[in-house]
Amino acid sequence: MKILVAGKGGVGKTVVAATLARVLARAGHQIVAVDADANPTLAIALGLTPDVAESIVPVSDRIDKQIFEHEHSSEGILATFGEDAPDGIRLLVANRLQVDTPG
Amino acid sequence: MCSTLSPQQLLGKVESASELMVCDLEAGVTTLDRFPFSPTDRMVVVVDPTVNALEVGRRVAQLAGEVGVRVLVVANRVESREDRAVVEAELAGHEVVVVPDDPAIRLADRDGRAALDVAADGPGVRALAALAGRLTEG
Numbered sequence: 027m028k029i030l031v032a033g034k035g036g037v038g039k040t041v042v043a044a045t046l047a048r049v050l051a052r053a054g055h056q057i058v059a060v061d062a063d064a065n066p067t068l069a070i071a072l073g074l075t076p077d078v079a080e081s082i083v084p085v086s087d088r089i090d091k092q093i094f095e096h097e098h099s100s101e102g103i104l105a106t107f108g109e110d111a112p113d114g115i116r117l118l119v120a121n122r123l124q125v126d127t128p129g
Numbered sequence: 130m131c132s133t134l135s136p137q138q139l140l141g142k143v144e145s146a147s148e149l150m151v152c153d154l155e156a157g158v159t160t161l162d163r164f165p166f167s168p169t170d171r172m173v174v175v176v177d178p179t180v181n182a183l184e185v186g187r188r189v190a191q192l193a194g195e196v197g198v199r200v201l202v203v204a205n206r207v208e209s210r211e212d213r214a215v216v217e218a219e220l221a222g223h224e225v226v227v228v229p230d231d232p233a234i235r236l237a238d239r240d241g242r243a244a245l246d247v248a249a250d251g252p253g254v255r256a257l258a259a260l261a262g263r264l265t266e267g
Contacts, residue, residue: 034156042175042203049258086134
């Protein structure tokens with residue numbers, strides 16, 4: 027089962043996602059939290075420290091899109107990229123914030 | 130060389146190893162076709178009582194309806210009956226859950242902490258806890 031949280035930036039989407047994840051984890055569910063936002067802020071909202079949040083490697087940084095589909099199992103991706111968050115939550119961050127560099 | 134991983138790809142790949150996924154989607158209106166959806170999935174659409182947030186919310190709710198995902202609307206920062214009425218009018222036809230404006234949640238946000246760690250007994254977190262129950266009872 028998955029719960030997707032959507033909305034305009036700034037409405038409190040991330041706080042809602044994080045709080046739902048923490049509450050459901052405490053209710054006994056095994057939660058995988060996924061940060062698919064271009065600006066990844068879910069880690070802090072889940073209760074991770076800024077240092078840990080900053081150290082999380084986005085999945086896209088280390089996986090080639092073509093290889094991803096064929097060579098990595100679900101469990102393997104969670105084991106490799108999942109960050110431990112409070113209440114047993116495993117967090118995956120999809121992408122790094124894209125910053126335009128001057129050409 | 131880095132390439133951007135789409136949320137669809139990541140969710141599709143990881144879902145079979147997960148009991149319950151909670152996904153914070155990209156801000157704004159995102160296309161939902163090619164997302165792997167099943168009947169138990171839920172789309173939580175977060176809005177506040179502003180024109181732009183409601184427009185985005187309405188569009189996302191519509192897209193979710195088109196792909197058959199059940200929608201619940203969360204209305205944040207509702208401070209009056211008028212606020213609530215505006216949200217319910219704009220998102221007519223959808224279940225709306227009001228999360229009371231909670232200063233403790235704003236403080237958590239300011240300080241970079243989890244709302245649950247700072248304001249677990251506050252009205253905002255309690256409303257979200259009730260929503261969590263509704264989302265998982267099917």
